[in-house]
Amino acid sequence: MSEANDHRRRFMTYCTEILLAGLSLLVAIPAIGYLLAPLWKREGAEAGFIDMGRLADLPIGEWRLLALEMVHQDGWKKAKFRHSLWVRRKAASDQEVTVLSPICPHLGCPINWHPDRSQFVSPCHGGVFDAEGRYIAGPPPRSMDPIEFQVRAGRLLVRWQEFKIGVAQRVPVST
Amino acid sequence: MDNEHEQQPAVEPKPQPGFWESRTGWSRLKQLLLLEPLPGGSRWTAAFGSLLLFAFTLQVITGILLTTCYAPSVETAWPSVKYIQEEVPLGGFIRALHHWGSSAMVILLLFHLIQVFVWGAYKKPREFTWMVGVLLLFCVLGLSFTGYLLPWDQKAYWATKVGLGIASTTPVIGDSIRSLLQGGPQMGNLTLTRFFTIHAFILPGLIIFLIVVHLYLFRLHGITPSWWESGAQLEAKQEPFWPRQAWKDGVFALVFLLGLGVWCYYQPAPLEAQADPSQPYEARPEWYFMFLFQLLRYFEGPYEIVGTFVLPTLFFLLLLFWPFLDRNPQLKPRKRPLALGLLSGGTIGLIGLTIYAIATDVRMREPAIAVVQPPVPTEPAGLLQRADVAKLYNANCAACHGVDGSGSQIRQGMPTIPDFTSLTWQMSQTDLEITHRIQDGNEPLMPAYRNKLGERQILALSIYTRAFAVGSGEALPPKPVPPPPGPVTAQMSPVQIYRAYCLACHDADGRGNTVRKAMPDMSDFTDPKWQASRKDEELLHSILEGKGKFMLPMKDKMGKADAEKMVAYVRAFQEGKQVVKLEPQPPVVPPAPEQPAIIPGPKTPSGPSPETAARMRVAASLYRQYCLICHGADGRGLELKASMPTIQDFTSRTWQEGVGNPQLAVSILDGKGTLMPAFRGRVGEEQAQDLVAYVRAFGPFRPATSEPPPGDFEKRFRELQDQWRELQRQLQELSAPPRKP
Numbered sequence A: 001m002s003e004a005n006d007h008r009r010r011f012m013t014y015c016t017e018i019l020l021a022g023l024s025l026l027v028a029i030p031a032i033g034y035l036l037a038p039l040w041k042r043e044g045a046e047a048g049f050i051d052m053g054r055l056a057d058l059p060i061g062e063w064r065l066l067a068l069e070m071v072h073q074d075g076w077k078k079a080k081f082r083h084s085l086w087v088r089r090k091a092a093s094d095q096e097v098t099v100l101s102p103i104c105p106h107l108g109c110p111i112n113w114h115p116d117r118s119q120f121v122s123p124c125h126g127g128v129f130d131a132e133g134r135y136i137a138g139p140p141p142r143s144m145d146p147i148e149f150q151v152r153a154g155r156l157l158v159r160w161q162e163f164k165i166g167v168a169q170r171v172p173v174s175t
Numbered sequence B: 001m002d003n004e005h006e007q008q009p010a011v012e013p014k015p016q017p018g019f020w021e022s023r024t025g026w027s028r029l030k031q032l033l034l035l036e037p038l039p040g041g042s043r044w045t046a047a048f049g050s051l052l053l054f055a056f057t058l059q060v061i062t063g064i065l066l067t068t069c070y071a072p073s074v075e076t077a078w079p080s081v082k083y084i085q086e087e088v089p090l091g092g093f094i095r096a097l098h099h100w101g102s103s104a105m106v107i108l109l110l111f112h113l114i115q116v117f118v119w120g121a122y123k124k125p126r127e128f129t130w131m132v133g134v135l136l137l138f139c140v141l142g143l144s145f146t147g148y149l150l151p152w153d154q155k156a157y158w159a160t161k162v163g164l165g166i167a168s169t170t171p172v173i174g175d176s177i178r179s180l181l182q183g184g185p186q187m188g189n190l191t192l193t194r195f196f197t198i199h200a201f202i203l204p205g206l207i208i209f210l211i212v213v214h215l216y217l218f219r220l221h222g223i224t225p226s227w228w229e230s231g232a233q234l235e236a237k238q239e240p241f242w243p244r245q246a247w248k249d250g251v252f253a254l255v256f257l258l259g260l261g262v263w264c265y266y267q268p269a270p271l272e273a274q275a276d277p278s279q280p281y282e283a284r285p286e287w288y289f290m291f292l293f294q295l296l297r298y299f300e301g302p303y304e305i306v307g308t309f310v311l312p313t314l315f316f317l318l319l320l321f322w323p324f325l326d327r328n329p330q331l332k333p334r335k336r337p338l339a340l341g342l343l344s345g346g347t348i349g350l351i352g353l354t355i356y357a358i359a360t361d362v363r364m365r366e367p368a369i370a371v372v373q374p375p376v377p378t379e380p381a382g383l384l385q386r387a388d389v390a391k392l393y394n395a396n397c398a399a400c401h402g403v404d405g406s407g408s409q410i411r412q413g414m415p416t417i418p419d420f421t422s423l424t425w426q427m428s429q430t431d432l433e434i435t436h437r438i439q440d441g442n443e444p445l446m447p448a449y450r451n452k453l454g455e456r457q458i459l460a461l462s463i464y465t466r467a468f469a470v471g472s473g474e475a476l477p478p479k480p481v482p483p484p485p486g487p488v489t490a491q492m493s494p495v496q497i498y499r500a501y502c503l504a505c506h507d508a509d510g511r512g513n514t515v516r517k518a519m520p521d522m523s524d525f526t527d528p529k530w531q532a533s534r535k536d537e538e539l540l541h542s543i544l545e546g547k548g549k550f551m552l553p554m555k556d557k558m559g560k561a562d563a564e565k566m567v568a569y570v571r572a573f574q575e576g577k578q579v580v581k582l583e584p585q586p587p588v589v590p591p592a593p594e595q596p597a598i599i600p601g602p603k604t605p606s607g608p609s610p611e612t613a614a615r616m617r618v619a620a621s622l623y624r625q626y627c628l629i630c631h632g633a634d635g636r637g638l639e640l641k642a643s644m645p646t647i648q649d650f651t652s653r654t655w656q657e658g659v660g661n662p663q664l665a666v667s668i669l670d671g672k673g674t675l676m677p678a679f680r681g682r683v684g685e686e687q688a689q690d691l692v693a694y695v696r697a698f699g700p701f702r703p704a705t706s707e708p709p710p711g712d713f714e715k716r717f718r719e720l721q722d723q724w725r726e727l728q729r730q731l732q733e734l735s736a737p738p739r740k741p
Helices: A003-035 B002-007 B019-024 B026-033 B044-067 B077-086 B091-119 B127-149 B154-167 B174-182 B189-221 B231-236 B241-266 B287-298 B301-320 B337-360 B367-372 B386-396 B423-428 B431-440 B455-467 B494-506 B528-533 B536-545 B560-571 B610-631 B653-658 B661-670 B685-696 B712-735
Strands: A050-054 A063-074 A077-089 A097-100 A112-114 A119-121 A135-137 A149-152 A155-158
Touching: A003 B044, A003 B091, A003 B241, A050 A063, A097 A149, A097 A155, B019 B026, B044 B091, B044 B189, B044 B241, B077 B091, B091 B127, B091 B241, B091 B287, B091 B337, B127 B154, B127 B189, B127 B287, B127 B301, B154 B174, B174 B189, B287 B301, B287 B337, B386 B455, B431 B455, B431 B712, B455 B712, B494 B560, B494 B610, B536 B560, B610 B685, B661 B685
Parallel strands: none
Antiparallel strands: A050 A155, A063 A077, A077 A097, A112 A119, A149 A155
């Protein structure tokens, strides 16, 4: 085999490799773009306030786990999601209400209220919070997350919000 | 094989196997896959096979991507495909690649088949390569048939229905085949899941296996020499697959990909309306099955099976066993007249049938009408009668604009609703503007009726709209419009919705006592036990879809969001905590312009005194509030006739003649039979008299109060007729040349 022939063959190989690489890229770019779509999904509109019922129905000074139902755009359809919230009325006044997210800031387990200990305890890794939701002991990096609420015409309205778990700062997660 | 290895010049000297080589043996693999010598060297004509492989790989990749957002079930298939098409970034493009790629693959397959046939590449010893190829062809056709159903749009549903029908004509086992594919006696969820499994797992798996066998056999026997080359020539030009043949394959693939990409960029994959078996549809298969479609037209009655089963099966068997039927060892096309005659005859026949089928198919000529739009409601032949238009108005427009056209019923919720009875409004609108408004809607509240009504119906409605101003004669001060209280909401508030649709049966306090006698199942919203036993979703479903005999479905009256609000509103009745205030009756204020024929039915107005007219308007609003839900806008009660056979038809002459006014008033005030509730307390005695008059107006008589109208009406009606003719002329102008988008 002559040297020129060998040279031509190497050039051919080089060209073919570039061609095939280009071809693969042409297929891969849209494919990867499509697969990565969830990463650049626009943030959903901010959730509105949801009616949780009459404030007067709640006993004073007791933590209650209330369920709320919200409608999300879930893929191709609107779907209902249920969440729950810890709610306590301190006094008869409208603003003396505490609303806490039951999601543990450690790894996201649902936090339970222990009336006998007057503490919130995460059932998974033993995070402990006091009756105001402040961090006491265990692995969670911060206190329980308060949830925004309003009282209008005697009714409690809350705006559901999730926060990033596992970090000391309270960073809202867009829904 | 070993011999060839030794003859091969050492391309890669192997002094010491490296890290990878010693662990994977990849250079041996490379040798086997890429460096095997091809007799005759690389050639462009050999690239079609690899191009097919590339096209198949592209289908696999796009198919896998599509499955990430696809959910095969009757409820979700279409919405999820629509979601891919419209919401997912690049989703429409990927779906187009998959959709058009399948068509491209069928074309490439035919090319490949013809090429192989002309070259005689099926002849000894390559018979099995050919047979595996034929199996691959039918697997690909199976893929396109099963993939067709997955979007679950009209086209998918009907084409598959026909396809399954064809399968069921197979003798003896036909019905079993259909049931097996369908997953049951009906097309539904199980059909979708089965087709999805076949399309996404079984056939691709089979195809990959067959491709491996096909390629193995191909490499075993080597490329078929062209008929003009001798064995010695081939030996001399021998070279490995890599890189020259790979380069040629790559160039083909690149051209194919760019072409397909450009096509898909400009031509999105079609998605029709969601499958609805109740809608008539002209089912057509994908274009590459059109020849079969055409073929079936030639075989009728008992011979149909010839087209659906005998011919396709014979064709398949002929194709499959062709290498054993054609025993002529010659490769030169000139020496194979029979084979090539058959090939050209078959190809021309196939292409001819396809083109003929597409060209003569009435529907395919105007795909925009039949494909994109849902079927337009059939318009009655001949001239539209006034009564028809009134019915049309009552069915489509009266819900918002009111039977009297004033829209006052919901102006609170929709402050922008026009008042058809206002001369100011009428003067500000041209006829064409009104027509277009009906046709295309008006954001955000007026829906477009383009797809619901025919053009003549829309024209007739715009004239009908004009007729609301007929009676007003001379210029009048515009009617005072109450300023919208509170914030401007796009929707009616729940209390307004409740008043309009629920109150007649469920009562102001939600107990539903008034009609319980007639409807023992009536729910008591104040009962905590009832509240606890129903989930929100159940209530929502009952509101939207109706329940039992009497609860009418409201889905055409309100959206899901409104229905959800109504669920909350119903919840609020618990323990009697909520009572709906009745709508304040408009005070009886004379004088008001007389309305045209619209209240309540298709009657001509006859100009009663202003006071009577005002009282009639009150009666009309009472009728809407309490009676309309059962007796209907036209007083015939057709909607509930099935569950209440004794409901009266107010338009019937015999009924009108057989009942006296006092008797009617008593029925309204104290109820009648088991179903008609008593309205005493909600309706005053005088109002009951007015309602009687209103009910009388449905009948073939005019109420006695009317006086013959002045000639004004005649004049106005002639004007309208002129307008009608003018609009029809415009319509003809519009429809004469094909409408451009």
